[in-house]
Amino acid sequence: MITTSSVGIVHTQYFTFAEKESFRLESGAVLSPVTLAYETYGTLNEDRSNAILICHALSGSAHAAGFHAPDDDKAGWWDDCIGPGKAFDTDRYFVICSNVLGSCYGTTGPTETNPVTGKPYGLQFPVVTIGDMVRAQIRLIDHLGIDQLFCVAGGSMGGMQVLEWAAHYPQRLKAAIPLATTGRHSPMLIALSEVGRQAIYADPNWQSGDYYDKPQKPDAGLAVARMVGHITYLSDESMNLKFGRRLQDREKFGFQFQTEFQVESYLKYNGNNFTRRFDANSYLYVTKAMDYFDLTEPTGTLAGSFVHSADIKYLVVSFTSDWLYPTYHSKELVTALTAVNADVTFLDIESTWGHDAFLLEVETMTELLSSFLDRLWVEANGGRRGANGKWSVAGK
């Protein structure tokens, strides 16, 4: 529903680069051309100093806020935090979100046409990294005429992109907000990614990735991969609260192999739903990019990656029940950032919602993000904290 706190109707835009020259990836492979799907909300100010880049997670898209049509029943994926008066306040900031390389929401990836063959890339699409995703975003930011972002923010895989920006392009951002994330994908995270990929490989309709012109897609495998994911986004406690051992539409056990418990029904619904909106090959590419992510390379320490990143202001957030990216990952980040004398605010937020908390704890996140951004905005623009506790800048 479009309200006064909504950015309203928005349109996805497309930026194409590397049409003549090619875009070189970390693997050494090249792509040409590259298109990024992106959306923007709010207005870029005159000195181009109010831009915030939002980075999405595994299955996200450029559509972070607002609606594509008046009758859309669902807003963008982080609409709770992006809009007039919200945490990423579009009355003040120019918010940008682009779909990552390798995904399937309009950015170049395995579903898009390979100019060499005239057919979808499929597995001929090169393996991309978080670094490649970020370098593509830099091309977009250049295209938009922005020298320095006010902030880069994101959770989960979005947080990895934030850290990549901070570690390798520190002069391009003032502040970084990595949420529920890690500086290095752990073996447990790799294992969970791999199980999802194995479920896709095991689906005969996957056809080694060459299924785009076939009547059947590897939906069954992709659904299983998504179900594994959904379990990891929740927590033991949140599942106890949300589902318990309640049965779905029945009073007693059926003693048959059918969906009986509410939690089974939830997983199956979400697994199937996912196959209507996401591509199996993209799932492979995006999870692989996460598995490769390791900011302890090449120096051997996390701190080594941030030696030139001390001028950025950091807000690091973890959630107590997030067992996918447990608090110790964020603490390692904070230790590394502190070691290079960066300005770090760290919060481990008490929440039962597991990894999903970064999207679900709206009130806490709004307060936290707003106050962090407010402080920086005022520092950057000259201003003071009023008697009401709020920071203000004269005339802004």
Added chain:
Amino acid sequence: MITTSSVGIVHTQYFTFAEKESFRLESGAVLSPVTLAYETYGTLNEDRSNAILICHALSGSAHAAGFHAPDDDKAGWWDDCIGPGKAFDTDRYFVICSNVLGSCYGTTGPTETNPVTGKPYGLQFPVVTIGDMVRAQIRLIDHLGIDQLFCVAGGSMGGMQVLEWAAHYPQRLKAAIPLATTGRHSPMLIALSEVGRQAIYADPNWQSGDYYDKPQKPDAGLAVARMVGHITYLSDESMNLKFGRRLQDREKFGFQFQTEFQVESYLKYNGNNFTRRFDANSYLYVTKAMDYFDLTEPTGTLAGSFVHSADIKYLVVSFTSDWLYPTYHSKELVTALTAVNADVTFLDIESTWGHDAFLLEVETMTELLSSFLDRLWVEANGGRRGANGKWSVAGK
């Protein structure tokens, strides 16, 4: 390798019942006949008071100790704890282990012949419960002429059977040792079971369970199910220690979709290996039995199930890094057992090994199990604790 602490060469035996009358299941369905595969180690004493029943977990079998042939390279699944001088000391105890109903190691289950059709049951096999498994074990114990077991012990799904024995047949056992288990399968556990089942359903070779005479079995689906399982048996910490981000047989990323990390290689190996030793339909039946397990039924509380079970001595054990059956499950059990004034020893053992710890923490488990059993043995047989701290019974 057969050593002096091994029970040596053992043979699986078979006990068939319900040949004329039928065996009624909790679902109301009936089975006839029912065969249980079982093994025994040690000697039943004259007054038949030294029998210990070991209950196995999801993928276990009756082969808990010793070797089937001199050149076997692998001993029974709990050989570390069963044998002369071991925790379940076969110089003193008569140890029994039987394969559960619905499994595929010789006990009646979906792989066995349905006498009505002359073909394997497949999905015509009725859904069984932990209660059904235990009532089949009772028939075996009756057949062996044992009125009261000295102890029933097991971890994970084995622990559920232990609790079922204690709750519903308290006069049939002196002691109960439920390890790394729960009195009620949680929604997270159900979710993980269901993902495994969905992986099997998604395999076209599953053929609604009717694959026994087909050239292909649903190996791909079963392997994925097992990979999910393996992740849950470990812990974040144990995976960091065991695998880290090390690559398997390579120095650098290959930027292709192949097994690269050691943890991926481990999962794939174990997933594939499992398909050579386990049946996909049995995986469905056994996981479903666990999902149905809930000792808060029908009274609404765990304590309600144990009101007649206060004379049993309990040793409840959990492990700090077990996120599949976290410590709070065991604490709930202890609270319930304490509420009915039972004699309970509870230990939450510090371990990095996750759920697998109950099989891997051999030294700790040996000490713990031995001292618990020693005390009971001495109490039961008259004896005293010597100056060396060990319990002894004159002439035993």
